[in-house]
Amino acid sequence: MPRYREIYESLRQKIVLGQWPPGHRLPSEHELARSFGCARMTIGKALGALADQRLVTRRRRAGTVVNAPRPQESVLEIHDIEAELLAAGVSYAYQSLERRVRRANAADAAALGVPPGTPVLALTGLHRAGGRPHALEERLINLQAVPEARAERFTDISPGRWLLRRIPWTEAEHQIAALNADATIARRLAIRRNTACLTIERNTWRDEQRITHVRVIYPCDQHRLVARFRYGAA
Amino acid sequence: MPRYREIYESLRQKIVLGQWPPGHRLPSEHELARSFGCARMTIGKALGALADQRLVTRRRRAGTVVNAPRPQESVLEIHDIEAELLAAGVSYAYQSLERRVRRANAADAAALGVPPGTPVLALTGLHRAGGRPHALEERLINLQAVPEARAERFTDISPGRWLLRRIPWTEAEHQIAALNADATIARRLAIRRNTACLTIERNTWRDEQRITHVRVIYPCDQHRLVARFRYGAA
DNA sequence: TTTCTGAATATGTCTAGGCATATTATGATT
């Protein structure tokens, strides 16, 4: 284990176990370098890592101070449905239900964040796991950003995969919510009306330009999202 | 802007805009140092930041290689309910519905991850926003880990806040799911039976020791989780 | 051809020092 990591761990312990409470000021880099017997830059690397993890705040002249624990922050991994199912050893298939090129109406424009009239590709499809409906996907693709999507049929390739391979994205936003299945959703997912479903909406950007908006609907018994977080660790 | 950050941004652009596709090998640190006219350590800092963001993978002798885009990873912030409501300018109150000290039964043991028979504190409470029910909370606290909770009544202080201030935690796991409100949930939240609800379950550890398990239930129209992610940025 | 061994190479880490800059503390002045 490299020296700076040892120092990082040693300082981290003091913080997460409460020995150095929030607000406590750490010794200066010079002092730490002396006490650990290393160069100041090595200490700087360890303290920088603590700051990256938001365990401490560093300000010139003011020094390095222990932060209050963050509320509840977590890294959420929203996996590719296909990869997830294949990893679980379940067969996967994508089935196209609707495909339409149109000029964005008001709802499209709001969801995708483009001016009304922009050409969009609207797709609805079903992800099947082991032959049974697994999730319903409603997607809008901005054809100004991804003109080559116009030529693609998406009859049995998931548009998510297709896009992920082709279009580099720089920013994404997820919104997670619950909804009661209406008649259409219930029919397509082969569940009873009013069954609670988990929905994940995702907006994707490439440098200010909107690429796609997608809403994936999972029946409540088929999916949960898991997010794990270790306080002050990579 | 510091030099290493300029270099980081310059390299990042090449990657996220597809100029350097996945699999592409970057010039060596020495070459980059020469072309940017700086010391190797400055390049190392920039490349290290790219690696932290998982934009590249670095291996000795093999060099630095552009990664395939990550599936869909996001930073999820699950805010403290009270802070969230107060920030929105809505009044907040916590109302205790049940409080019971008992030895863990099978369900408690499974949820909290402790052996059956361990003393636990089981709490049920309602978060109210503007006087109306906002979320239902079901919590188990491991009294072996937090003995001082036995003395606390939790009649009008939210146990989440109380714990957050007192107990340093090192690891947390969230699970997000949807469920149909049963009769009890519906009554307590003043919603109709079968209304879809978003549930967030959270397990908290302190160095291997389980501290608490909590499930928060939100009616579908009262809450959505938002997670944002910038590809390759802090 | 295959396998092994050593050389080359890129990164990983570290040192010892330097200048820059933000912020705080201090002391002088009003």
Add this chain to the structure above:
DNA sequence: AATCATAATATGCCTAGACATATTCAGAAA
């Protein structure tokens, strides 16, 4: 007492060089 200029200080960033270590590549040996 209040304000302001100045000095002290801690971090932020950087250089130039060094040794360590993992990995690959090329050539030698079987």
